[in-house]
Amino acid sequence: MTAFKSGDPTTLNRLYGRQSGHKLRMGQQALVDELLPAISVPEEGEITAGGLFGFDRPLHFEIGFGSGEHLAYRADMLPDHGFIGCEPFLNGVVGALGHIRDQHLANVRLHMGNALDVLARVPDGALSFVYLLHPDPWPKARHAKRRMMNKGPIDLIAAKLKPSGEFRFGTDHPIYLRWALMVMREREDFEWLCETPADFLKRPGGWPETRYEAKARRKGHEVWYFRYRRK
Numbered sequence: 001m002t003a004f005k006s007g008d009p010t011t012l013n014r015l016y017g018r019q020s021g022h023k024l025r026m027g028q029q030a031l032v033d034e035l036l037p038a039i040s041v042p043e044e045g046e047i048t049a050g051g052l053f054g055f056d057r058p059l060h061f062e063i064g065f066g067s068g069e070h071l072a073y074r075a076d077m078l079p080d081h082g083f084i085g086c087e088p089f090l091n092g093v094v095g096a097l098g099h100i101r102d103q104h105l106a107n108v109r110l111h112m113g114n115a116l117d118v119l120a121r122v123p124d125g126a127l128s129f130v131y132l133l134h135p136d137p138w139p140k141a142r143h144a145k146r147r148m149m150n151k152g153p154i155d156l157i158a159a160k161l162k163p164s165g166e167f168r169f170g171t172d173h174p175i176y177l178r179w180a181l182m183v184m185r186e187r188e189d190f191e192w193l194c195e196t197p198a199d200f201l202k203r204p205g206g207w208p209e210t211r212y213e214a215k216a217r218r219k220g221h222e223v224w225y226f227r228y229r230r231k
């Protein structure tokens, strides 16, 4: 298994950004106390589809799912597939738990914390899809190492995807866009699935708008969508 090397300065060995916001209401706290433990990724050991869902199935992995709109939409669309979502922000996790309860999703497992810790425990070549939607931009150059789009995390994503597996990335941040294109241009292990500008300017089918994205559009931001196939 490819380990997540926390000593490597190009990887994210700690969490940046906030981990909780407004106080939870009683119903939200109940979701955290009751539903979250029931569907959490185990704390230790290898993470496989069989171990999580009882039998082998295509596995999807979302890094930083925010309030879980995309995760829930995909899981609802593909009920025979398994979904792992990771998000350190408690109020976001509560949002995802609400979707999972309301949509009766039995094919989602969550981790409240750093996605890379969990990704490192997935066997190499086990994932069909990895999603990284609107990662925190860390626009200042001196914070560039905090960006998820860096060699360490992308090496890990590459290792965990199966051949022909797909890495989807979206951003509305021009600095992040340039940075991501630079990082991905260096990669010989990914093929950018792009034939015309429409491929990155228009949201691809099966890629729902998240609350974050809707807000970005309301502010007049453009949004760019990228699909990379693991060679």
Ligand SMILES: C[S@@+](CC[C@H](N)C(=O)[O-])C[C@H]1O[C@@H](n2cnc3c(N)ncnc32)[C@H](O)[C@@H]1O
Residues within 6 Å of the ligand: 012, 014, 015, 016, 017, 018, 063, 064, 065, 066, 067, 086, 087, 088, 089, 092, 113, 114, 115, 116, 132, 133, 134, 135, 136, 210, 211, 212, 213
């Ligand atoms: C700008 S938000 C976007 C949320 C969501 N992907 C969307 O499109 O609505 C970025 C999210 O990444 C999460 N995040 C930051 N670092 C992370 C990490 N190491 N592992 C998992 N999630 C992380 C943040 O907590 C935040 O919710």
